[in-house]
Structure formats: structure tokens, C-alpha cells
Amino acid sequence: TSVHWHGLLVPEAADGHPRDAVPSGADYDYEFTVINRAGTYWFHPHPDLRTGPQVYRGLAGLLIVSDTEEAALPLPRGEFDVPFVIQDRRFDAGNQLLYDTGDMMSGFLGDRILVNGRPDATFSAATRVYRFRFLNGSNSRTYKLGWGDGSPMIVIGSDGGLLPAPAERPYAMLGPGERVEVWADLSHRSIGSELILKSLAFTAGGMGSGTLPDGAGFDIMRVTVDRPQTETLTLPATLTPITRYRIEDAVNSTNPRTFAISFATGQWLLNGLTFEMNGITPNEIVQLGDLEVWEFQNTSGMPMMQMLHPLHVHAVQFQIYERTINASGAGNYATVSGGLVDSGWKDTLILMPGERAKVLMRFWPHPG
Structure with missing residues (x-):
């Protein structure tokens, strides 16, 4: 390993x-x-x-x-700063894990949702503000995080840390490997009340597979308010500044490096190629210190064969410059677009069927 x-x-x-x-x-x-x-x-x-x-x-x-910058902000700390790892699993009659490679297109999808390793998870909360850190640790499943009572998601952080300012969304999309941090204000909720974290239904594309297909709606976790505590924190108007890259400063600003997703001979390809352990193509060589614009494309093949893809780049944090969607993918895209948070640093993004995304990244500080 x-x-x-x-x-x-x-x-x-x-x-x-x-x-x-x-x-x-x-x-x-x-x-x-x-x-x-x-x-x-x-x-x-x-x-x-x-x-x-x-x-x-x-x-x-x-x-x-x-770090010291984060420590200076009035954010929930200690027991009120809580990480949650969300994963889907499948169990046999003896309650042992079952795993297979799943559908060749969709990958593995489980039918039980675990939070920090527990099914039917419940979190005991006070009447306080919490910082909930969510990681999608699933193999293939994407989550559309939303509160069961329709309250907005107040997103304060993404893959690479805090956003410049809180972002209010009706829900928050979370693809495999992505992280999102949420300001959860329970200070005005009554003792005994319950808030359900759900994955709301959306259209992921593809053929769909399994007893709980990607994009199905279901409950993830119950937050139970069971004790009173006094809260003094209020949501900061600003968090940590992020200097936005300018596309005109990229060395390839007029000629983005492109990576197109396709499916052929039972496997997923990038630019028509499979993974090679030691192979390097000219399109995979960059210069240390350069700022580049890359375009990921999920537009190949028949629309019914296209599906949502997570994409991760090692050794960098990037900024999402723009997303565009074609006509055939517009309907699917409308079921997720309200939950995309692109204002922060990212290392992973989801790409919907028919979508193209341009990202800006600087190759620093390590060669290799």
C-alpha cells in the first residue's frame, strides 16, 4: 500500500x-x-x-x-468543532462488509450510510453554534447535503480551508474526496428538537445502479438538541482573505491544457488514455512555479452514457475559474448547481455530464 x-x-x-x-x-x-x-x-x-x-x-x-490566522477568528472550538466522515457500505447477513468493484461505470455504491463508522448516526448537541466538518469518504457516491427542515447551509470552508466569507446555499454538494465546513447555529432551537441531515435527490447521469443509486435521496444523520448552553458567537462577515488568480496571468491563458473524460472498452479514460505507472505524455509536463489554466471536459459520448465525475489533482490547491454546461446536460446540472461552492481553494471538484470546468493552479513549491 x-x-x-x-x-x-x-x-x-x-x-x-x-x-x-x-x-x-x-x-x-x-x-x-x-x-x-x-x-x-x-x-x-x-x-x-x-x-x-x-x-x-x-x-x-x-x-x-x-494556524494563527484561523485561531484569531471567532469560530466554534473544542467539542463544538466536529468532524464527520460520511461513507456508504454494504453488509452481508452476518453484518460483515461486502465489497465489489461495482458497476464498471458507476463504481461501488453501498446501501447503508455510515457517519464516523456508525449507521443511523445521531449527534447529541447543545443550544450552541457548531462547526461541522464533512468529508465524503465514499468510493463513488456524491452527497447533496441539506437540512431536513429546509434551513440553508452556511458554508464557511471547502477543501483548502476557510472561504473569504460565509456562503449561504440551499444545499451543499460533496463529491468523493471533497470536504465542506458548515456553520450550524442551534442556539435558537428548543430542547428536544431534532434536525435531520439529508442527502437530497439529484440527477447524477449515467444508467444508475444498485439498490441505492447515486443521486437518490435519504437521511444521513440526526442532530438532537438535548441540553441548554449560552451562546455568544455570531457568524463573522468575513473569514480569511484569498487572492484570486487572474486567467490573463496564466502562461497558457489562451490555450488551456485540456483533459477530456471518456468511456471505452469497459474503462474510463483521460484524453483517450489509461493510467500508466511511469508513462508521461507531453501534456503532463509543467514548469515549477508556473500558473496554468486547465480545462476538464465531461462531454464525450452519448448523453445517456455520461455521468458525474470527481476529479482530484495532487500536490496543488487550485481555484475554479468557470463552469459551463451544454444543452444536453442542463437539466441534470440544475439539480446540483445551487450547492456548488467555488469561492475557496480546492483540490477536488465534481464535473457533471455535459460540463466543462476551467481551473487555475500554480505548480509550487515542490518539483516532481
Whole structure:
């Protein structure tokens, strides 16, 4: 196996590339300095063709990074800063985990939803403000997080830490590997009241598979308010500043580097190619320090064969510059677009059927 430090800016030797997988009985020391801004990051294995089953069986976890800038803000702390890892699983009659590679297009989808390893999860809360950090640790499933009573989601952070300012959304989309941080104000709720966190229904595209298809609606967790406490925190108007990249400053501003998703011969491809352990194409060579614009495209093939895809880039944090959707994908896109939060730093994004997304990223500080 190997360990990938998802979202962290680490040297090549510490990134957990599949070619650096550690054989059974051997060991490997990962050494690096954490230079990321405060945020919710995570780690998971990354061996070729084994990442899915290893993550599924528990080889993953959170890394919470803090810094002085974040510490100066009036945010919930201690027991009121709570991480939640959301995953889907499947169990046999003996309550043992079942895993298969799933549908070749959709990947593995479970029919039980776990939060921090527990099914039918309940969180006991006081009449306080909470900082809820959500990680989608599922293999393939995307969540459309929404409160059961219709309250808005107040998003304060994404993959790479706090946003410049809170973003109010009717729901928050969360693809595999993505993180979102939410300001949950329970201070005015009555003792004994209950708030349900749901995954709202949406259209993910593709053919759909399993007893709980991607895009189905279901309950995730119940938040029960069971004790009074006095709250003094109020939602800050601003959080941490982010300097936005300018597309005109990219070295390829008029000629984005493109990566097109397609499906052929029973496997997913990027620019018509499969993964090669040591192969490098000219389109995969960048210069250290350069700012580039990349365009991810999910427009190939018949519309009924296109589906939602998560995309993750190692060793950088990027900014989403723009999203465009074609006519055939507009209906699906309308079921998720209200929950996209693109104002912060990202290392993972979801791309809907018929969508193109341009992102800006600087290749710094490590070569490799």
C-alpha cells in the first residue's frame, strides 16, 4: 500500500504515488513539513487498482490543520468543532462488509450510510453554534447535503480551508474526496428538537445502479438538541482573505491544457488514455512555479452514457475559474448547481455530464 496526503502540498517522495507502494512486510517513512493553510484534509492509500477496497476497509482518516490566522477568528472550538466522515457500505447477513468493484461505470455504491463508522448516526448537541466538518469518504457516491427542515447551509470552508466569507446555499454538494465546513447555529432551537441531515435527490447521469443509486435521496444523520448552553458567537462577515488568480496571468491563458473524460472498452479514460505507472505524455509536463489554466471536459459520448465525475489533482490547491454546461446536460446540472461552492481553494471538484470546468493552479513549491 501507500499513503496519499489528500490536499497537502508535499514533496514527490511523500505523495503516495502508486509506483511507491510499500510491499507487504516492508516499511517506508513519510517525512514532510505541513505548509498548508488551516483546513480539513485527509489521508488514504493509493496503490494502483487497490485504493478502492483499502479505503473501503478503513485505511483513511482526517488531518485537521490549524494556524494563527484561523485561531484569531471567532469560530466554534473544542467539542463544538466536529468532524464527520460520511461513507456508504454494504453488509452481508452476518453484518460483515461486502465489497465489489461495482458497476464498471458507476463504481461501488453501498446501501447503508455510515457517519464516523456508525449507521443511523445521531449527534447529541447543545443550544450552541457548531462547526461541522464533512468529508465524503465514499468510493463513488456524491452527497447533496441539506437540512431536513429546509434551513440553508452556511458554508464557511471547502477543501483548502476557510472561504473569504460565509456562503449561504440551499444545499451543499460533496463529491468523493471533497470536504465542506458548515456553520450550524442551534442556539435558537428548543430542547428536544431534532434536525435531520439529508442527502437530497439529484440527477447524477449515467444508467444508475444498485439498490441505492447515486443521486437518490435519504437521511444521513440526526442532530438532537438535548441540553441548554449560552451562546455568544455570531457568524463573522468575513473569514480569511484569498487572492484570486487572474486567467490573463496564466502562461497558457489562451490555450488551456485540456483533459477530456471518456468511456471505452469497459474503462474510463483521460484524453483517450489509461493510467500508466511511469508513462508521461507531453501534456503532463509543467514548469515549477508556473500558473496554468486547465480545462476538464465531461462531454464525450452519448448523453445517456455520461455521468458525474470527481476529479482530484495532487500536490496543488487550485481555484475554479468557470463552469459551463451544454444543452444536453442542463437539466441534470440544475439539480446540483445551487450547492456548488467555488469561492475557496480546492483540490477536488465534481464535473457533471455535459460540463466543462476551467481551473487555475500554480505548480509550487515542490518539483516532481
